[in-house]
Amino acid sequence: HCSAEELCGYLGLGQGRVPEYAGDLQGATWALLCRAVQRPAHEILAMALPDTKHQSARWVSPHDFQYCPRCVEKTPDLVLRHWRLAWSMTCETCGQALATKYPAKDVPSGLHGRALRGAEALKSAVATNNLARLRRVDLTMHLMAVLEIGNLRALTSGNERERLMALAAVGVSVTRPVA
Numbered sequence: 177h178c179s180a181e182e183l184c185g186y187l188g189l190g191q192g193r194v195p196e197y198a199g200d201l202q203g204a205t206w207a208l209l210c211r212a213v214q215r216p217a218h219e220i221l222a223m224a225l226p227d228t229k230h231q232s233a234r235w236v237s238p239h240d241f242q243y244c245p246r247c248v249e250k251t252p253d254l255v256l257r258h259w260r261l262a263w264s265m266t267c268e269t270c271g272q273a274l275a276t277k278y279p280a281k282d283v284p285s286g287l288h289g290r291a292l293r294g295a296e297a298l299k300s301a302v303a304t305n306n307l308a309r310l311r312r313v314d315l316t317m318h319l320m321a322v323l324e325i326g327n328l329r330a331l332t333s334g335n336e337r338e339r340l341m342a343l344a345a346v347g348v349s350v351t352r353p354v355a
């Protein structure tokens with residue numbers, strides 16, 4: 177009987193927008209929030225995106241840059257957390273390939289394969305907090321920006337070709353010297 181923003185205000189989640197990041201939950205009124213959604217605090221925190229102050233800005237998109245056509249057809253307006261992550265290539269719910277706003281035509285299978293390997297490398301680097309590898313990813317993105325073949329946000333770009341190129345570069349960067 178009230179707007180999402182009003183409800184968020186009541187639960188101590190700030191006014192004006194729905195919380196997405198872990199930091200948005202800092203002021204949460206946990207007793208009310210847990211009772212309202214019938215979930216313990218750690219489960220609610222696990223549903224939030226990691227804060228994007230530092231490195232993670234490169235692999236957590238601030239926008240819904242991709243989606244699952246099959247899941248959205250079944251549930252319009254559905255948005256899932258893992259769709260925001262740079263390494264997500266397929267839907268964890270149904271296994272369908274995720275789609276972006278600007279799909280690339282005639283992607284060479286070699287590029288697609290290299291991008292998948294890059295996505296795996298990035299995912300494991302973040303999961304294990306492999307700082308040396310993450311610095312390398314960062315350096316690779318900067319190098320691509322300097323060479324004007326990519327930009328710092330390419331890993332979560334809605335332009336499929338741009339994103340595949342960036343992921344492929346990440347894959348190459350973890351096995352070969354950047355130079």
Ligand SMILES: [Zn+2]
Nearest residue numbers: 244247267270
């Ligand atoms: Zn799906």
